[in-house]
Amino acid sequence: xxGWTGRFLRVNLxxxxxxxxxxxxxxxxxxxxxxxxxxxxLWDELRAGTAPLSPENILVFMAGPLTGLPVPSSGKLVVAxxxxxxxxxxxxxxxxxxxxxLRRAGYDGIIIKGAxxxxxxxxxxxxxxEFLNADDLxxxxxxxxxxxxxxxxxxxxxxxxxGPAGENLVLYANVHSQEGRxxxxxxxxxxxxxxxLKAIVIRGTREIETANPEELKRLGEEGYEEIKKKPxxxxxxxxxxxxxxxxxxxxxxxxxxxxxxxxxxxxxxxGGYAMEKIKVLQRGCPYCNMICxxxxxxxxxxxxxxxxxxxxxxxxxxxxxxxxxxxVLNRLADEYGxxxxxxxxxxxxAMEASEKKLLKEKIxxxxxxxxxxxxxxxxxxxxxxxRLLANGVKYAAEKLGNNSxxxxxxxxxxxxxxxxxxxxxxxxxxxxxxxIGAHHKDAWVIAWEVQVGRESYTREKVAKVIELQxxxxxxxxxxxxxxxxxxxxxxELDWYPKFLKAATGMEFTFDELYRIADRIYTLIRAFWIRxxxxxxxxEMDIPxxxxxxxPLTKGRYKGKTLDLEKYNQMxxxxxxxxxxxxxxxxxxxxxxxxxxxxxxxxLEKIITLK
Ligand code: PTT
Ligand code: SF4
Numbered sequence: 180x181x182g183w184t185g186r187f188l189r190v191n192l193x194x195x196x197x198x199x200x201x202x203x204x205x206x207x208x209x210x211x212x213x214x215x216x217x218x219x220x221l222w223d224e225l226r227a228g229t230a231p232l233s234p235e236n237i238l239v240f241m242a243g244p245l246t247g248l249p250v251p252s253s254g255k256l257v258v259a260x261x262x263x264x265x266x267x268x269x270x271x272x273x274x275x276x277x278x279x280x281l282r283r284a285g286y287d288g289i290i291i292k293g294a295x296x297x298x299x300x301x302x303x304x305x306x307x308x309e310f311l312n313a314d315d316l317x318x319x320x321x322x323x324x325x326x327x328x329x330x331x332x333x334x335x336x337x338x339x340x341x342g343p344a345g346e347n348l349v350l351y352a353n354v355h356s357q358e359g360r361x362x363x364x365x366x367x368x369x370x371x372x373x374x375x376l377k378a379i380v381i382r383g384t385r386e387i388e389t390a391n392p393e394e395l396k397r398l399g400e401e402g403y404e405e406i407k408k409k410p411x412x413x414x415x416x417x418x419x420x421x422x423x424x425x426x427x428x429x430x431x432x433x434x435x436x437x438x439x440x441x442x443x444x445x446x447x448x449x450g451g452y453a454m455e456k457i458k459v460l461q462r463g464c465p466y467c468n469m470i471c472x473x474x475x476x477x478x479x480x481x482x483x484x485x486x487x488x489x490x491x492x493x494x495x496x497x498x499x500x501x502x503x504x505x506x507v508l509n510r511l512a513d514e515y516g517x518x519x520x521x522x523x524x525x526x527x528x529a530m531e532a533s534e535k536k537l538l539k540e541k542i543x544x545x546x547x548x549x550x551x552x553x554x555x556x557x558x559x560x561x562x563x564x565x566r567l568l569a570n571g572v573k574y575a576a577e578k579l580g581n582n583s584x585x586x587x588x589x590x591x592x593x594x595x596x597x598x599x600x601x602x603x604x605x606x607x608x609x610x611x612x613x614x615i616g617a618h619h620k621d622a623w624v625i626a627w628e629v630q631v632g633r634e635s636y637t638r639e640k641v642a643k644v645i646e647l648q649x650x651x652x653x654x655x656x657x658x659x660x661x662x663x664x665x666x667x668x669x670x671e672l673d674w675y676p677k678f679l680k681a682a683t684g685m686e687f688t689f690d691e692l693y694r695i696a697d698r699i700y701t702l703i704r705a706f707w708i709r710x711x712x713x714x715x716x717x718e719m720d721i722p723x724x725x726x727x728x729x730p731l732t733k734g735r736y737k738g739k740t741l742d743l744e745k746y747n748q749m750x751x752x753x754x755x756x757x758x759x760x761x762x763x764x765x766x767x768x769x770x771x772x773x774x775x776x777x778x779x780x781x782l783e784k785i786i787t788l789k
Pocket of ligand 2 (some may be wrong): 252253254274370462463464468469470471472659662663664
């Protein structure tokens, strides 16, 4: 095989053993890489009903056929497992030198089973794999862990690690790299922690073999030049994702006070221009010339990288309008290895619960000290409220009762990322149908929806959500490459089949790539249904009641809410277009059309298929 290495590294932590699997080329053709490989492995090898934090869960790190090649923004990988937060399929995507090193070491992915009984880290150098003692790393922040490991193994290695949140099994702990790259929102860090795996260190010294290296080099160089010529290039390098704060405020979608509102009175103090005033450095993922990691100095004089989601969820959503203080919360989340989006939601939920007198603790909107204390309560599970919120807002609402589930802002158990949807039906559908729970990464349809008109609930909007899910959640998550050159600067999609051809020697049309994406979405859906058995239903695809029942009370869209009946109509169209029935369950025909007929028998043991 060219482009793909054709090999997975299999690791058993219980037995401290490893092996190399040479996989069939047909796997690459049908599932491409990254997320595609991840779901195929989890479907085939994970026993249904496995407890996510037990040794039986399977943790995979998967690259794709473009990872680590000299083409724009290719330094990414996917981390996936059964999620302890949602009990469904969970994954995330992070940029890291580890992605490049993994491929140079000769692997497209690592499949980790079992659990160690004491803290370990993996050291991988091409064929050599060692299980090393991590007693002295356990308890360390992600920043210190990386520092220590690069002192031991050299600055040129790639490192993936967890912080105390992952060790303490906080259900939305994530995986970190390079002091500012984070992925695996639905608790991939907790799965790593449950396996007592503190880190993975990779050094790869081999060439990644490609079908046409000269052509790939030429295309890559042209691609980088093309990106530099894009009109938004300079501004992107200045502000990166932070410019979204101003955009969200202008369009009334900036989550504010636990998604009660879409506008924040201090938005100008926490946006891209405010960030530029405190910026000290810029950095990014490997093989990227758009480097969008804006490093600022926080209120405690320390450095942290800011992104839109982090700032909105730890800022406007909790009523905090001081960027340097938000940066402290962001840095602590990075050091402890906890997802900023979920922890911001959890803090906002606690503030609202306190206001409604459902908690004995007094935690006021915008109170930085209280937010900081709460964040640490959660990471270290050091009191009742910390333990409650460490399991996510869905769980917390089940415990608190009093209709708090209406304003526990989550779908399928994953906290919603930073776009208010009181007046954005297509974006609400995107959150509702995202394959990992409420995350914007699969279909960030809101920018398009703002242009075409927000009032309507149309088939066109549903088709757009599916189109974006195919491109973003399918193609980019499998390649695996950063989608930002395309979505933010307009780097044309046509480049990617050309890169693929030069890397693998194979032609992929967009029809074929979208079919792969549909196959992956359908298999992920089957995974959820298998895990939820009799509890699966279309209500799993519906966002929280707040957006339907509680109108915005201020701003230009004051009075707006989503319409539940019309949302349900869009959901039915969505199912129809995907070939799923009215319960959101794939039909036999859809499974056959996508080459997934081999899973019909297993699914039929659980649910009647139409
Ligand atoms: C992603 C989610 C996001 S999405 C952000 S900011 W964003 C948050 N980042 C966190 C962080 O930082 N620290 C922390 N403790 N928790 C965090 N949680 C949040 O996690 C990221 C960029 C960004 S910045 C985005 S949109 C794009 N995401 C991509 C994607 O998903 N796929 C892809 N092929 N390309 C992408 N490019 C962009 O990458 P999750 P990164 Mg992340 C500090 O994974 O689980 O999906 O969560 O990868 O390397 O940090 O780059 O406004
Ligand atoms: Fe990483 Fe940003 Fe470059 Fe994407 S655009 S690869 S997130 S630095």
